[in-house]
Every structure is written in structure tokens, then in C-alpha cells.
Amino acid sequence: MISTRSNGKVAVALVAAVALGLTGCSSGSPDSGSPAANGSQDAVDAALKQGGEITYWTWTPQAEEQVAAFQQEHPNVKVKLENVGTGNDHYTKLQNAIKAGSGAPDVAQVEYQAMPQFALTDALVDLNQYGFGAFEKDYTASTWASSKVGDGLFGLPQDSGPMALFYNKQVFDQYGLTVPKTWDEYLAAARKLHTADPARYLAADNGDAGFTTSMIWQAGGRPFNTDGRSVTINMADPGVKKWTSVWNQLLSEKLMAQIPPWTEEWYRALGNGTIATAPTGAWWPGVLASSVAEGAGKWAVAPMPSYDGQPVTAESGGSAQSVLKQSKNPALGAAFVRWLNNSRSSIKIFLDTGGFPATTADLGSAEFRDKPSEYFAGQKINQVLTAAAGQVAKGWTYLPYQLYANSIYPDTVGKSYLNGSNIDAGLMDWQKALVDYGNQQGFSVKAG
Template sequence: MRTMTRRTMRGLGLLCAAALSLTACGSSDDAGSDTTVTGGDLRAALREGGSITVWAWEPTLKQVVSDFEKEYPKVKVKLVNAGTGNDQYTALQNAVQAGSGVPDVAQIEYYALGQFALGKSLEDLGRYGAAALKNDYSPGPWSSVSVGDAVYALPMDSGPMALFYNKKVLDKHSIATPTTWDEYLEAARALHAADPKAYITNDTGDAGFTTSMIWQAGGTPFKTRETEVTVDLTGDKGVAAFTNIWQKLIDEKLLAPISPWSDEWYKGLADGTIATLPIGAWMPANFASGVESAAGDWRAAALPQWKKGAEVSSENGGSSLALMKAGKKKDLAYAFNQYANHAEGVQARIEAGAFPATTADLSSPSFLDTPFPYFGGQKANEIFARSATQVPENWSYLPFQVYANSVFNDSVGKAYVSDTKLADGLKQWQEAAVTYGNDQGFTVNK
């Protein structure tokens, strides 16, 4: 979970306040935004060459840039790390507002994409024929980058969820790997009863995890139609399913009160006091680098289901690459985006540890058959790839989700440290979102 600085919070306020009125400034050397761009146009742009700037923090792009420049020696790609997540979004919005210094391409996480799209800061990639790529990507990431006929980015990666579990710990206490969330609750009780120092998982309140769980449960608490927004965190069926199970885990003190990514968290994963982790498929590299001493103890399984026998998953995390409307070399920018996320660059990023969003790679025998030494040689990609096909497509984030996530622990977070019930915390989060959205010029209903 990221720490929100005051500087970041001021930037988030500016970002959302600008969303309804801001039209990106700047000029472009390419054809107008309504002009259809063909493959021939892109090849011509690559032959002519030029320079583009890409803002991204994702480390695997370094190799992609190197390979791209080798293949197209007349093109120079300036890769800039302008900060991670919210820090970059603040810098990006400031540049858009100033009308200068805007990159040609920007990495934007799926949950934040709507804010920039609504603010008309992004190029609709439809004129490049991007809509035809729909079936080339798994449903979760594609639904996050497209709205109707508009496509605002190409997916970089995905985070289909799985349940990582410490097989050694569960076997020790004769606890079966849970296949439903009801079984997960029973496993939590059995584990903590057998060893009061052990917990089924950790959770201190996390907006991304909560929304992912609601998504899997069939929830659609956020809906947006242009500037009309609906927020329903009180009557939504997915919210009810999540709170029913998670409130019991909280009430019975079955969740480790440990923040993710902390030293204590890594220690808990290593010594077995945190026994499972429902999270995105990008997690294995973090196990291998941060929990080395538990190699061989852990395995991956399908995410537990809300209904026995169902096969539904969710997404947790992931980013896209978007073209900024103020960019000056849009054709070159799209050519790079396509290379990184739909062509040769995808394999380079997979080899460097990224989890793909492309269906061809998710179904590739070489990908599926890859053994994970950390997980005892398990072919975990088979589980992750299947999860990617099971994500409901009707999910959407708020057009001011960045702000909403930043105040999550002011409301929902109280349920983990006080007598506040999870449902009451979600209701407070709803009120905060409604008030903020209306203040920013949206028409927000609940």
C-alpha cells in the first residue's frame, strides 16, 4: 500500500478538479485525431524516425526500449521514471494543465485510466484500429482500457487473481485448500485455533483488494455515463457477499494486523504465520525475491468462489500504456505502444517477469508449461491463465478512483481497528465519494 504524501494529495485534488473542464493543450506533427491511421502510415513514421518520450516506472520496459531502438534505429525513445503511480499522475496532470512537458506515452494503471480519459487528456486509439485487438487481450484488462467504441490505452499486463497458500502449514494442521470463501472462513478458524500465532491472511484495509473481491462476487458498485456517476456500496450484491464473510474474519480476529509490503509481512509469509494470500498473478516474483527461505512451501490455487462450483475470478493490479492527446509524435508513439504491448516487446517483458494480458501468450504451451521452482515445480501459469479467462467484463471504476482509494482507510479502514462495521465503513466511503464527485462537477447518485 502506498503512503500518500500531502504533495500527492494536493495533486490528486487538482487532477480530479480538472477532469471535467480540461482539454489537453499542445500540437501534433501527425494527422488530425479524426484521421484513420493505417499500418502503412505507421511504417512510414518509423522509417522517418524521430523522438518520443515515455513516462513509465515499470522496469521491464527498459529492455523493450532497447530492442525497439535496435529495430528502428531512426527512432529515439526517452524513457522517464516520473514517479510511481500517484506521484506520476500528479506530475502528468500538472504537465497537461501547463500545456508543456507532456510525454507522448504514459503508463497508467487500470483503476486510474478513467480520470484521464474523461478529462480528454488521452488519444482515442480507435483511429489506429485498436478496437480490432479486443480478442487479443484477456477480458479484465480490455474492459479497463475501453469504453464503448473508444479505446484509451493498450494493456501492458494483468493481475488475474489466485490463492497462494503455504502447503506446509496447511498440511501440518490437516486443513484442505479452500475452494469457496465459506471454506476459507472455516480454514481461518481451524488454523488460528491450532496455532494462535498463525492467520489465514493479513488485511488492514486495502481499497484495491476490496474492489477486486467485490468484482469477483459479481458486484458493480460504480457506474459512469459521461459525467453521470452512480455509487452503490450499500445495496450491491457483490458488496454484500464480501462484507458477509470478511466481517466474520474481522470480528473473530482471524486476520493478521500486518500491512502488506512491510518487513513484518515478508517475515509472516516466510515463517508461516501468514498462511495464504489472495492476490494478483504478478506475485510470484515477489515471493522469490522477498520470501526466499520459504521456497518449496508455497503453492498457487484458483481463487476461492462465492458460490460452490462457480468459476469466476477477478483482477488485482495491472497497467496500460496510453497516448497523450498533447503528444507531438502520435504515430510513432502508437507504433511503440503496439510493439511493447502487442508485438515483440510482450515476450521480452514476460521473460523479465511481467504477467501478460495477451491471450496468445496466456495460451502458449511454453508459457503454460513453465515450472516454478519456488512453488515446488508447479506449473502455476496454468492456474493464472485460467483465472484470466474467468474475469467478469462488466466492472468499472469511478472516474475519480484515485481520490476514492486515497480516503478508503478514513472510512472502511476503521472497521479493522475499531467497532465500526465493514458495511458502515463502506457506507461512509460511499458518502465521501458522492460528496467529492459532486464537488468536482459530476452528477453522482447513490
């Protein structure tokens, strides 16, 4: 998972690139004439047998080892691995290559939030033509749905990020806090902790677009709806209001640490107990282990609080791998994607290096589920996280220009966090900007 905060030249470049890409967006659903989901994998098998060379763009830490293993199994295929940057850097370069008509890789990592944007600009191959629809049973429902746009399948899921509540058990024990099962209980615990020690906070400044959309998702909000080029945005639907009813109180009562995420100060605060919880995705243990060494043995994980105490969560982050239409050998690119995210040898590498899977077989494996975590003081954290993977609320969709939406978030909702004002007002500012932008790009966008 990467931060959705953007600023300066990177944000300007991304917005410009995305705008240019969307201007050429075709009407209707992407690749509406694509083959059926039961297409044959014969072309993929033949391409793999024949061999060749492909280029793969990704930022995943497992990629180098996975590529080496693939080439060992298939020595007639050469994979040129490139990390062109994470997040905005990656997408800006990818969008620029797409617009230029050359320079794009054969295979690229695409986060679920970005999938609609690249699919709707007709940049990705519909993998249904290679029979990849047959793999649906191998993945969680939420990641499979996030890899589809309309009837098209534009990537195979690699990882998932079902949300859970990560909390500093040492702080909870010290201040007699009970792990909250509801958001009302979370709010009460936040008050209790900050009253006992004004230097400590249960929550942090999460003025981050990805966090906001995931929290709205969990609350039952569905603010983005797309049908071809028709888009409806409603940042005041009941689920949105349910989330802001809690977060506005945290903000107005100054119960959130004003420490921007993904900064050195933030990592220190997580390590020394200044920030005592993180409601976030299942990839979080890797972040703690690699960046918050001081927190080792202090942290634990529990299910996400909900609004009625019943288990429900959302996804936060996660990616698929997609084949670009610019590829001169899309069948070989698809063969690599199939191996990368649907072979035991590749998935084992992914798991052994800290990845959290999207594959149901691994999520249901006792070996994976019951493995104790040294960082989390021996807790079998995957028992909580795999349970969360089956509790993701259905029906969520992203905007077909979500990357742009994320890039302007700091200028709208982000200001609510900075000045302690009402989040609902910031969300309405965000909505207005997104409606205006979408209409400028040729979509038919209205406020819900």
C-alpha cells in the same frame, strides 16, 4: 501492481492534482467525435519509418530492456525513458503536466483503474484512429474492456492480474488444512488455523482500496456505474454484501493479522508462515520471489475460492500504455505502444522477466502455461493463472475519479480494519465522501 494505500504529502498532492484535472472535464463521452475503430494504421507505419524522438514514462522493470530492443529494431527512433515514480508519484506528475499544458510524455503507463480518469479529462489519444481496434482479438476480454472508456480505446494492454489463491503449502500441510474452494470453507480454515496456533492467520489486514474493489468484483458487485458525467455509487449492492458477509466475520473474530500490506513486517510474516494465504493477482509470484526469499519452496497456488464453488475471479492490478494528447508526434507514440504490447520481441522480454501477459496467444501457449516454477517447488503455476484469466467476471467499471477514491480509502473503510468495526459502515462512509466529491467536481453523482 502497486499498493493503493496513500498517506501524507503524496496523498495531498495527488488529491489536489486530480481535483484540478477533473474540474475541466468535458461533458459526454471522451473524444466523442473520435474516428471509427477500423481506422488505418498507415499513419503509424509512416511515423515509424520517418523516425523521431519520444518520451516514455513507466515504472516497469522490463522497460529498459524493451526500449533498448525497440531502438535496435528501429534505430531512427530515440525513446527517452523516464521513471518519475510509482503509483501516486507517477500520477501526480502526469496530472500536473496535463493541467499545465506541457511537460507530459508522449507515452505513459496507465493502470486500468486510472484509465477512465485520464480518458475523461481528454488527456489521452483514442487509438481507434490508428486502427488499433483490430487488435481486440489479441487480448483477454477483461484487459481490453479496461483499456476502453465508452467507445474509445485509450491504451493497449500490457499485463493482467487475474486473481488466484496463493497459500503456504507447508503451513497447510502442518495444520491439516484443505485448500478452500468456497469462501465459507476459507472462513472455516481461518478459524481452524488460528485456534490451533494463535500466532498464525489465514488472512492479513487488507485495508487496501485495490483489494476491496477486486474482491467486490469477484463477488458480483458492481458499485460504480458511469454514463458520461452521470455517476451512480452503490456500496450496498448484493455483491458488496456478499463479500462483506465473509470479511466482517474474519475481522470481528480477529482472524486477520493486523499487519499492513507492503511493509517489512508483512514480508517477514509471509516468509515465516504468520500469514498463510494471499488472494491476489497473477503478478504475485514476482513479489514473493523478489521480496520473500524465506518462502521459497513453501508456497503454492490454487483457484480463488468462490461463493458457490463455481470458478469465477476478478482482476487485481494491471496496466496499459497510452499516448498523451500533448504528444507532438502521437503517431510515433502509437507505433511504440504497438511494438511494446503487440510484438513478439517485446512480449518475450516481458515474459522472460516475470511479467504476466494480457495476450491470449501467450496465455494459451503450452511453453508458458506448463513452465515449472522453482520458487513454487516446481508447481506449474501458470496452469492455474492462465485458467483464471479466462474466468474473470464481466461488467466491472471503475470510477472516473478512482485515484482520488483510493487516496481517501484509509480515512473511511481503512478505519474499519484498524478498529475492528463493521466494514459495511466504512463502505457507506466511503460512498458518501465519493458522492460529495464527484458532485463538487461537476459530475452528477447519486447514491444507488
